Amino acid sequence: MATTCEAIQELLTEHLGETERLSDEERRHVELCPQCCEVAAGESALGLIFARVLPPADPTVEGRVRSAMKTARRRRRVLALLPVAASLLVALLGAVMLGGLPGGSLLALLPVWSSQGWVSLAASMADWNAVFTTAAGATTALLSPGVLAAAILVSLAGIGVIAIAARRWRQVSPWRDIG
């Protein structure tokens, strides 16, 4: 009986004493059980108190949120573009440092890589590595150390921008405390 009482009282708490939301059998129990009847009355009165706890609506909030929505949308677009811009900057600098963009013959290999799978890709990567090594050697020989250092600094700045953008993105994430 105690278990039934507790189960019914849990239901009464959930429905704030509204016995209409109980089954016929549960309602009959409440009518016959003084303890459950008392809980039903108490919950009903508690429900009336809780019905008044919501503060009045503030009509200005809606307008303020609406105007902030436009700003937030613009900021979101800029934020989304930052990593792209930084990546492009780094890629461009890398290409410049290596003496120009990869030749058309190398770009033409792309479809071949995708059709021949990872083995071809690995072989081509070896070719790329050779190209990079040669180009890096040539760059070091041709560029003065100052220019080279400046180029590296600009590249690092690009990576820094990506890191800052990613961090900012994490900060605004509403799921940061979950999991």
Next chain:
Amino acid sequence: MSFEKASDEQLVRFALDGDEDAFTTLVRRYQRRLTAFLSQLVGDVELARELSQEAFIRAWSALERFDPKYRFSTWLFRIGHNLGIDHLRRRRLKTVALHRTDREGDEVELVVEDTTKDPLGHFENTELAGSLKGAIEELTAEYRELVLLRHFGCLSYQEIAEFKQMPLGTVKNKLFRAHTVLRKALAAFL
């Protein structure tokens, strides 16, 4: 289709398509509940309004990353809750001791004017408002949070279970126990 009758999920889809009216409907739907919940959390209804406004703006900004497997309500309350907790952490750093020792070595209590806006200030019965506030404060932190989510945030048991990542049965049981305490504390008004 009237936005007022649309479900939260439908409104989120419209808002994702760039419909600001759809999102404004969600603001209208949750504003009072989120403010009520946050006002109890931070103890100041004006501050709670600012925090709920910020929660809506953050929700709008992050809407593309909203996972539809969760409910919008629990997601929004999570954002609001994080903001409230962040605020409390910052405020805690700025506190000063309320008890000092005077020249004679006696302990004196500093009187601090309460400038916060009472979250239950709209109650006509101030005695009831005070008792309700006291009764809620007397609850354990876990019970208090569940009561706030249920009766100030107006979340369903299922939504609370999702929010707290807690089994539904546990939510039912804990709220039952919390209500038992509240009924005793507020017996004079029931």
